[in-house]
Amino acid sequence: xxxxxxxxxxxxxxxxxxxxxxxxxxxxxxxxxxxxxxxxxxxxxxxxxxxxxxxxxxxxxxxxxxxxxxxxxxxxxxxxxxxxxxxxxxxxxxxxxxxxxxxxxxxxxxxxxxxxxxxxxxxxxxxxxxxxxxxxx
Amino acid sequence: xxxxxxxxxxxxxxxxxxxxxxxxxxxxxxxxxxxxxxxxxxxxxxxxxxxxxxxxxxxxxxxxxxxxxxxxxxxxxxxxxxxxxxxxxxxxxxxxxxxxxxxxxxxxxxxxxxxxxxxxxxxxxxxxxxxxxxxxx
Amino acid sequence: xxxxxxxxxxxxxxxxxxxxxxxxxxxxxxxxxxxxxxxxxxxxxxxxxxxxxxxxxxxxxxxxxxxxxxxxxxxxxxxxxxxxxxxxxxxxxxxxxxxxxxxxxxxxxxxxxxxxxxxxxxxxxxxxxxxxxxxxx
Amino acid sequence: xxxxxxxxxxxxxxxxxxxxxxxxxxxxxxxxxxxxxxxxxxxxxxxxxxxxxxxxxxxxxxxxxxxxxxxxxxxxxxxxxxxxxxxxxxxxxxxxxxxxxxxxxxxxxxxxxxxxxxxxxxxxxxxxxxxxxxxxx
Numbered sequence: 001x002x003x004x005x006x007x008x009x010x011x012x013x014x015x016x017x018x019x020x021x022x023x024x025x026x027x028x029x030x031x032x033x034x035x036x037x038x039x040x041x042x043x044x045x046x047x048x049x050x051x052x053x054x055x056x057x058x059x060x061x062x063x064x065x066x067x068x069x070x071x072x073x074x075x076x077x078x079x080x081x082x083x084x085x086x087x088x089x090x091x092x093x094x095x096x097x098x099x100x101x102x103x104x105x106x107x108x109x110x111x112x113x114x115x116x117x118x119x120x121x122x123x124x125x126x127x128x129x130x131x132x133x134x135x136x137x
Numbered sequence: 138x139x140x141x142x143x144x145x146x147x148x149x150x151x152x153x154x155x156x157x158x159x160x161x162x163x164x165x166x167x168x169x170x171x172x173x174x175x176x177x178x179x180x181x182x183x184x185x186x187x188x189x190x191x192x193x194x195x196x197x198x199x200x201x202x203x204x205x206x207x208x209x210x211x212x213x214x215x216x217x218x219x220x221x222x223x224x225x226x227x228x229x230x231x232x233x234x235x236x237x238x239x240x241x242x243x244x245x246x247x248x249x250x251x252x253x254x255x256x257x258x259x260x261x262x263x264x265x266x267x268x269x270x271x272x273x274x
Numbered sequence: 275x276x277x278x279x280x281x282x283x284x285x286x287x288x289x290x291x292x293x294x295x296x297x298x299x300x301x302x303x304x305x306x307x308x309x310x311x312x313x314x315x316x317x318x319x320x321x322x323x324x325x326x327x328x329x330x331x332x333x334x335x336x337x338x339x340x341x342x343x344x345x346x347x348x349x350x351x352x353x354x355x356x357x358x359x360x361x362x363x364x365x366x367x368x369x370x371x372x373x374x375x376x377x378x379x380x381x382x383x384x385x386x387x388x389x390x391x392x393x394x395x396x397x398x399x400x401x402x403x404x405x406x407x408x409x410x411x
Numbered sequence: 412x413x414x415x416x417x418x419x420x421x422x423x424x425x426x427x428x429x430x431x432x433x434x435x436x437x438x439x440x441x442x443x444x445x446x447x448x449x450x451x452x453x454x455x456x457x458x459x460x461x462x463x464x465x466x467x468x469x470x471x472x473x474x475x476x477x478x479x480x481x482x483x484x485x486x487x488x489x490x491x492x493x494x495x496x497x498x499x500x501x502x503x504x505x506x507x508x509x510x511x512x513x514x515x516x517x518x519x520x521x522x523x524x525x526x527x528x529x530x531x532x533x534x535x536x537x538x539x540x541x542x543x544x545x546x547x548x
Contacts (some may be wrong), residue, residue, distance in 0.1 A: 005290060009306040011313065016279060019313050022320045027256040032283040037255070039285065039293050040262050046296045055229065057196040057237050059266045061274070064302040088225040090239055091330050092192065096271030100194050100237050102227055108336045118174070119164040124274045125177050127266040129196045134233030136196070136288050137261045142427060145419045146443040148450065151547050153416060156450050159457045169420040175449040176422065176430050184435045273425050301530040311529070329503065331470040331511050333540045335548070362499040364513055366466065369497050370545030374468050374511050375500055392448070393438040397547045399451050401540040403470045408507030411472070411535045 009035075040137055048107045048130045055085070056110040057129045058101045058117065065095060066122025073117060080113045089096065096124070104133060177274055184266045185244045192222070193247040194266045195238045195254065202232060203259025210254060214238065219249045234262070241270060275392070283309075314411055315388040322381045322404045331403045333377045333393065340396025347391060351375065354387045370398070378407060399410060413521045420446075436507065438458055459518045466496070467521040468540045469512045476506060477533025484528060488512065492522045507535070515544060 016031075023034040047054055060096040062069060077084050082105020101117070105109055107130055114128040140165020140260055151170075160171040199206060214221050227235040238254070240247055244267055251265040290305075297308040297410055320392055336343060350356050356379020366373040375391070377384055388402040426535040427442075434445040458465055473480060488495050493516020512528070514521055518541055526543040 004284045005287045005288060006282050006284050007305060008280050009309045010278045010280050011306075011310050012411070013277045013279045015310075015313060015317060016281060018317055018320075022316070023256070026252040029258055030254075031281060032285075033258055035255070035283045035309060035313070036285050037288075038316060039289060039309070042296070042312060043289060043292055044262055046292075055198070055235060057194065057235075057266075059194040059268055061192070061269050061271055062312045085227045085235075086225055088223055088237065088239065090222045092271040096269075096274075098192060098194075098222075098239065098268070098271075100225065100239065102225065102235065102237065115163040119160070119166075119171070121166055121170055124271070125181055125269050127267055127268060129194075129264040129312055130237070131196055131264060132198050132231040132262050133235075134198055134235075134261070136292055137233075137286070140424045141421045142424045143419050143421050144427060144442060146419050146446045147415045147417050148443075148447050149548070150414045152447075152450060152454060153418060155454055155457075155547055159453070168418060169422075172420045172446060172450070173422050173426075175453060176426060176446070179433070179449060180426060180429055183429075229498045273429055274423070297530070300526040303530075303532055307532055308530070318536055329472070330510060331468065331509075332542075335466070335545055347503055350445050359501045359509075360499055362497055362511065362513065364496045366545040370543075370548075372466060372468075372496075372513065372542070372545075374499065374513065375512065376499065376509065381521040389437040393434070393440075393445070395440055395444055397541050398545070399455055401542060403468075403538040403540050404536060405470055405509070406472050406507075406536050408472055408503040408509075408535070411507075 010102045044130065044132050044137060047132065051106050051108050053105065053133050054107050054130045055112065055133050056103050058103065058126060059112050060099045060117060060123055060126040061092065062097055062123045063095055069120060069122040072120050076113065076116050081105065082109050140255050180274060181267065181269050184269065188245050189220050190242065190270050191244050191247065191267045193240045195240065195251050195263060197236045197254060197260055197263040198229065199234055199260045200232055201234045206257060206259040209257050212251065213253050218242065219246050294334050314357065315391065315405055317411060318406050321406065325380050325382050327379065327407050328381050328384065328404045329407050330377045332388050332400060334373045334391060334400040335366065336368055336371055336397045338371045343394060343396040350387065350390050356383050449451065454548060455541070455543050458543065462517050462519050464516065464544050465518050465521065466544050467514045469514065469537060471510045471524050471528060471534055471537040473508055473534045475504055475508045480531060480533040483531050487524065487527050492516065493520050521532045
């Protein structure tokens with residue numbers, strides 16, 4: 001289980017009051033939770049920069065009338081060296097599908113898979129999110 | 138069905154050659170496809186800025202040992218004014234879950250839901266992607 | 275003068291150790307300084323979202339052979355409703371100039387000026403940074 | 412001198428009409444200019460990813476009452492392996508200064524200098540922009 005420690009910071013009173021107001025609007029229960037959020041966001045960015053193992057979620061919108069696209073999407077996922085954890089499919093309208101592909105792997109490999117899928121003909125738009133594998137957070 | 142038109146652009150030879158090389162590395166079949174990709178990315182950004190209806194995919198990593206968190210995540214989704222299209226859940230390790238929540242709605246509302254869920258105690262990290270609803274793309 | 279207060283946060287030991295290592299590599303003297311940095315970054319983002327008065331620095335690279343471009347750049351700055359604080363010009367090569375325009379104003383107005391200058395023919399590339407006016411930070 | 416070539420793309424009529432409206436609002440004279448803008452933005456991102464020589468503009472806001480800060484800012488710039496092209500200084504208020512430091516060098520070196528300066532005690536906020544050295548654009 002994760003073990004908690006306490007740490008103190010000194011900060012300008014005015015800045016802290018503004019921070020408290022801003023995080024209250026977003027719904028944070030308290031300041032400690034919000035600051036942990038900033039530290040974790042920093043940690044994830046470091047992991048991405050250092051090509052550590054991360055979890056990526058790639059959101060694609062594509063035209064399912066495009067010939068062979070489904071096969072190519074599946075083919076690329078099978079050749080991916082990391083691990084595909086799950087895929088979710090949503091029918092947006094009669095023509096467009098949205099797919100979220102959740103993968104695990106080193107950030108550079110995940111980025112390469114995303115580049116490959118996003119460049120397929122018939123893929124209209126997409127974005128990749130890199131988040132944590134849950135370790136050390 | 139979408140109707141295609143042709144348009145021409147003039148561009149520096151050197152810049153175009155570099156573009157061709159860069160998109161070939163990413164896997165694009167041809168230049169036209171890659172430029173359409175840039176135009177679509179631009180269109181999605183405009184939609185987000187103008188608070189149009191978009192589709193969002195919110196990726197969350199959370200600690201399922203956190204008391205009441207699952208209830209709060211579901212509660213917030215039920216109060217969301219837009220539409221939740223699908224949710225996918227992955228067990229990352231004995232402690233951490235990843236959830237992707239796919240929603241449709243105006244970009245400001247989607248952002249508000251994301252802020253609310255990301256600020257819940259026990260949510261370790263998360264990021265929101267805004268993409269197209271498929272219309273006009 | 276700014277008055278400092280102290281606040282404490284509880285945080286996972288492992289996460290904190292990783293944060294300490296990451297910020298040491300970047301050169302931070304201590305943890306308190308680094309966390310203040312994250313809180314300030316958050317504050318600036320809030321100011322931008324809420325259309326508060328910010329300071330922007332717009333970096334442009336342009337081709338000075340483009341007819342009338344210099345006049346248009348100056349014209350647009352004179353019509354800007356906010357305040358232009360300073361402009362710096364660097365000769366990159368025989369053809370290209372870099373200009374940094376430092377402005378003060380509400381974030382939406384600064385963004386509009388940036389869009390306007392970046393769309394001028396002959397402007398090859400540019401990016402806008404929004405930072406603090408120095409107040410409450 | 413740069414030599415222009417023409418290239419054609421096929422694109423959905425509806426998407427193109429929306430693009431035309433969006434770029435007109437921003438002030439682009441025509442579609443060709445706007446698409447070149449997207450291609451150049453892509454080229455700059457590629458240069459940054461591949462650690463090519465770029466030009467960076469680092470915007471810093473700092474408290475000039477902080478002991479030794481000016482010396483440290485200058486010291487770090489002198490140790491920077493790339494080239495500092497220019498520095499601009501603006502007095503924001505009685506306490507805060509804004510400085511824009513324009514540097515040339517490989518993107519990773521520029522990023523390292525930015526990390527180093529942004530972590531100095533007394534530097535309140537800052538952001539780095541990477542743009543083109545003007546070559547091949």
